Amino acid sequence: MLIVGGPVPSPEHHRVGHPERPGRVEAAMAGIDDLHLDEDVEVVPGQAAPLDRLALVHPPAFLQELAAFCGAGGGDLDPDTYSTPQSFEAARRVVGAGLAAIDRLKVLQAGVAFVAARPPGHHALADRAMGFCLLNAVAVGAASLVAEGERVLIVDWDVHHGNGTQAIFWNDPSVLYVSTHQWPLYPGTGAAREIGGADALELTVNVPLGPGATGDALRRGIDELAGPAVDAFGPTWVLVSAGFDAHRDDPLADFALSSGDFAELAKTVQGFVPRPGRLALFLEGGYDLLAVRGSVAATLGELLGAPYDAEDPTSDDRSGAMVERARAERVRAIRSAEELEREGPG
């Protein structure tokens, strides 16, 4: 069973010529249609998320400021990030769609949820909109689960590092954050040596990979670097920041993934899900509409066991070395954190 959170295409949050556009959600929905799931799909439309749920992540002062900024006409929040008078409400509906999808999974205790909504969220910090993102939907979803005593794994396979999500849970022992991303690239964070704060050491796993990275590099990165961390952590829920801008046709980055690679990634992540009904994916980036459509179909088709058409998975001889570089840097960072701990406060 597929639970679709949304769809929230937010046509009122739009700027002509900007790649983060309503058609992205329509493309994702077309990918779902391609699977012909018939009665095996249920749509849960998102209401605007309540302010007290948003406040699990975003300080009320920031929410008021952002609402007022949009209300006064909107404008540029940074050189990449626009807003319109309706953008705050649109972003609230994205978060609401995520929460509704998770709630539905809890009732069903089965199936997979996909939140087909925009604007995206993983760059949004607790108190700052950036990188096309206003509110961090996956973070609010995770924080809501944590508030109920759950342990949440977030896998972020968007081609950009999810600096917002990492920062929000940096020192939170209830959330394990795993990201594969192009390096160097916006937003400039996500080095393998970033491993989490004092109370959550090793609960941030970054797999930075060079331009041209193929699907096997991301899979191996998740398997080899995140796998042991996931086993040690024991998640009760798995959320995915599912950007599709790592696809080779994406105009904003330089990874070389095919749609079939996303199916492989989905399979890897599915292996981390502790029991049925505990996996929700959130649309993040992805700016080539055909790539989004094909990749969404491959991802969800794989997870649901539905037939799908996909491009062949990709691999490259350099992948092993790329992953090894990240692993070595992570190991060094863990060792020096352990040394610091042994030395103690004095």
Next chain:
Amino acid sequence: MTVRTIAVGYDGSIGAQLAARFAFDLANQLGANIVLVHAIGLLGRTDEIEIVRDLEETAVVMAGEAGIDPGHARWHVSQGDPCSALLRAGNPPLSADLLVVGSRGHRNDAGLPLGSTSHELAERATVPLVIVPSTRAD
């Protein structure tokens, strides 16, 4: 405190040029090094290299005209939004002791702090910050 390295945000705008000129003068007086920090945002692509090179050239010419020894000025391209890029300049490896930005962000109608690099920096900087005003408000 000794100011050894001054980082100035540079995107080629009038505000950034004013900020750079201020930073050059200050560097001359203090004997400090200059780092011109250029941020490449989410919309920026690696194929923007030519534009970035042009910016670098004009900035280097400006520094020369201001009497900065070429060995004391460097150009630094940073991935990220301008605020984060400049904040990072305060950390190793750049380790700037002073940040300089133009007051004019990409958003002119002030009143709300959101959307203005200088406001964001003022709130978050961990090293001293100079905000260089534009010559006149409009």
